Structures are given as C-alpha cells and as structure tokens.
Amino acid sequence: MKILGKKLKYNTVTVRIENLDDLWYLNGIIKPDDLVKSKTERRIKTKDDMQRDKSTRKTITLTIRTGKTEFNPESGTLRILGGIEEGPEDIISIGSHHTFNLRQGDKLRITKERWSPLDLDQLRDAEKASLRPKILVTVLDEGDAVFGLVRESGINYFEHSKNIGGKQYKTGRYEKKKQFYGEIESFISNLVEKENISSIILAGTGFEKNNFHHFLQEKTPELAKFTYVENTGSHGRSGINEVIKKPVMEKINKDINAAKDIWLVDLLLKEIGRDSNLAVYGTGDVEQAINSGAVKMLVVNDDLFQKERWRIEKMLKNVKSMKGTTHIVNHLNEAGKQLSSLGGVGAVLRYQIKT
Missing domain, CATH: 3.30.1330.30 (Ribosomal protein L30/S12)
Structure with a gap:
C-alpha cells in the first residue's frame, strides 16, 4: 500500500492500492461510518436516456459513508457499501446507495471521526507489508505439484498434474517426467517474475522434491540458489501447511x-x-x-x-x-x-x- 497523504489534523488519509494484500488490510481499517472518497462507475440517466429508457455508465468521484465492507480474495476486490455523502448533485441523489468495487491501482481517501492507535498501526503495517517478499511452497509427488504462494492476506493455491505413467511403464516415462519438471519450472519462473518472491521451498514425502531440485540446479541455477528442500509427512495443501509450521519458514521470513x-x-x-x-x-x-x-x-x-x-x-x-x-x-x-x-x-x- 502506498500512503499518498496523511492529514491527521483533518482525520484523513489517502492511499493507493498496490496488491491483493492491501485490500485485506483496508477491510480491517475501514469501519462503519467512515467516509471513503474514490472514483467509481455509476449508471446515470440523462433526460435523453429517460426518453429512450436507457442509462449511461459514467466515471465520477463520490464520497460514501461506509455501511459495511466485503473482501473477496478470489475476485481481487474490496466492496465498500454505503450511502452517498458527496458527489455531482446534478446526476446523483445524496443519500442513495452505492458500492465501491476497489481493486489494485485504485486510490481512495479515508476520513474517520478519529484514527485510533490500532488503525494507524494497521496502516503502517500495510505499508511495510507491500515491501515484504513472499514465499512459494511447492509440494511434489509423482506427476502432481501443489503450489502455495504465502502472502500477507493468505495462501494462494495452484495445482498442476501430468500423467507420467506408472513405474512399470518405463517407455516414455523419463521423457514425460522431464516435461513435467519443465512445466513446473516454467510456472515457478513466471510466478517469480510477477510476484516479489524471496524463497522457494520444495517439499514432499518422497524423492520427487530432490529430483526436481537437481533439475533446477541444471536448468535454472538462479532459481535453485534461493530454493530449500524439506521433508513432509503429507501431500498437497496439508503438506504446505506442514511446511509453514517448520523452523525453515521462521528462518526465511517470520513476518508474513x-x-x-x-x-x-x-x-x-x-x-x-x-x-x-x-x-x-x-x-x-x-x-x-x-x-x-x-x-x-x-x-x-x-x-x-x-x-x-x-x-x-x-x-x-x-x-x-x-x-x-x-x-x-x-x-x-x-x-x-x-x-x-x-x-x-x-x-x-x-x-x-x-x-
């Protein structure tokens, strides 16, 4: 989160949303009766529209008094529902209901009756959190990989599977496994480019984690340099949670x-x-x-x-x-x-x- 302005004399703070985690923080910071000002889209009926029984979607700036907030990590939105307090009165009705659908890149101004020490702590934490790197945990099994991107607001899960055949089918199995490793490496490389990932943990119950680590060392040594290998007693998402409880996580980053x-x-x-x-x-x-x-x-x-x-x-x-x-x-x-x-x-x- 980027704090663009802070005028505590007037109890206002202006911020820009930079990632999904910021939405989670704002969901805790913004409370009922807070005033939130932002640009938004709203269907407006002009005189011509009324004659044609239609409406036009326009971008306008509104201030609403918060009724409630709803954070949806799947859609990457924070909904702020409330009544309109300020806006262009020629096209909107003061007091009518409106919903902000805030996403990454949006700016907003929050005005409270009073910013409590806890509110300010959360605001500072959100700003620091945007600089904190994330961790990628990958649990590997024969032909299956489950990824957990550990971020501030939660864990984003991804899965990838490939039919590489059983051990009794030696013909083509080696090539299929190499393809599988290549697909995993490509997915991890793309994710590292998009997200601020500082460390990768490869885990699992068998030897697949070690085999893939050797593959990384040969094909993408720059990724292998910040990769750790851990044993787990479980597969999939349970394996990811097991890894997070291990000392290696605290060693890498104890603040996420x-x-x-x-x-x-x-x-x-x-x-x-x-x-x-x-x-x-x-x-x-x-x-x-x-x-x-x-x-x-x-x-x-x-x-x-x-x-x-x-x-x-x-x-x-x-x-x-x-x-x-x-x-x-x-x-x-x-x-x-x-x-x-x-x-x-x-x-x-x-x-x-x-x-």
Whole structure:
C-alpha cells in the first residue's frame, strides 16, 4: 500500500492500492461510518436516456459513508457499501446507495471521526507489508505439484498434474517426467517474475522434491540458489501447511501474516491439547484472562474484530500495554477456520488462572 497523504489534523488519509494484500488490510481499517472518497462507475440517466429508457455508465468521484465492507480474495476486490455523502448533485441523489468495487491501482481517501492507535498501526503495517517478499511452497509427488504462494492476506493455491505413467511403464516415462519438471519450472519462473518472491521451498514425502531440485540446479541455477528442500509427512495443501509450521519458514521470513496465522493458532491449539490450563478461548474467558494480566499471546479473527470492533480493540490495546503479542487472523484461511470453531478468539497465558 502506498500512503499518498496523511492529514491527521483533518482525520484523513489517502492511499493507493498496490496488491491483493492491501485490500485485506483496508477491510480491517475501514469501519462503519467512515467516509471513503474514490472514483467509481455509476449508471446515470440523462433526460435523453429517460426518453429512450436507457442509462449511461459514467466515471465520477463520490464520497460514501461506509455501511459495511466485503473482501473477496478470489475476485481481487474490496466492496465498500454505503450511502452517498458527496458527489455531482446534478446526476446523483445524496443519500442513495452505492458500492465501491476497489481493486489494485485504485486510490481512495479515508476520513474517520478519529484514527485510533490500532488503525494507524494497521496502516503502517500495510505499508511495510507491500515491501515484504513472499514465499512459494511447492509440494511434489509423482506427476502432481501443489503450489502455495504465502502472502500477507493468505495462501494462494495452484495445482498442476501430468500423467507420467506408472513405474512399470518405463517407455516414455523419463521423457514425460522431464516435461513435467519443465512445466513446473516454467510456472515457478513466471510466478517469480510477477510476484516479489524471496524463497522457494520444495517439499514432499518422497524423492520427487530432490529430483526436481537437481533439475533446477541444471536448468535454472538462479532459481535453485534461493530454493530449500524439506521433508513432509503429507501431500498437497496439508503438506504446505506442514511446511509453514517448520523452523525453515521462521528462518526465511517470520513476518508474513499468513504464516503467523498458522504458527500462532497452532501454538494455541497445542496448549489446549496439552490441557495445561495455559490457554483460553471465547470472548468472555479471554477478556477475563486479559483483565487478570495473564495473556502472553492473543489471536483474534478479522470477522470478529469487525463485528465487535470496540470490544476487541480494547482487548488488543490492553494486551499490548502488558507487553503481550497480538495478531489478527484472516478468518478465510485454514487457521482462521480453526479459530472460528473456538469462538474466533483465543489466548496463550503466562500463568494459570481460574475461569
């Protein structure tokens, strides 16, 4: 995210959206009643249009008062729904409903009644995140490859398969496998060109990861230089999540949000599984633990944060004031779904308390 202007005296910030992750950050920053100004397309009926019973799509600048926001990673859009506060009154009605469909490259101005410290933290985090490199995890099996692009807002999955024949069919199998490796190498090279990827991790249960690594060293040594090889006990997406929990991920880049989602929720689940009484979940029990000063690490889903913003913001602020760790989890990711089953919020404690 590029911050184009910040006038906190007037409670306004202007930004440009640079990637998909920025939309996820903005979904957490923009809240109900915030004013958002941006260019948009709207169907307008002129006098001539009314006579012909049609409308014309025009690009105009509007300010809307936010009712709600909807982040859709699949379509790469952030929808901001609300009522029009400002705009060309000769062609629009003040108070009528409008939806911004924000995408990469769009500019917007956000005006709040007050920018809280948490809002400003998220804004700074979004700006830093745009400079953070991504990691590509590739889990390989015989004729199958599953890719996980680990970014701030989540993990983008891609799959590629090729029928290379069973081991009993030696005729042509070697050539088919070379073609398969070439297709994987081409996909990875194209993705590295498009995305800011700093490291590639090749993983899997068998020897395919090693075989492909040797292929890379010979054909594309510049890619092989920043490639790691890891063993896993599972295939596909499960294998990708397994890799993210390994020390190699923290060694490469410990700051990517989607990886933090998995690490921290996994830490919470492990404490719950140990029955150590050093983990609590659910809003009431977590609040009680925070009030006792016992929380070492707090995780909360972004959808719960939006629904109960005032309450959750207070919890986050209190944990930070006691030198605890806080993290907002994307509820659409696997870790977020696990946290949702616990009420959307959980905490690891410094010491046991009565709940």
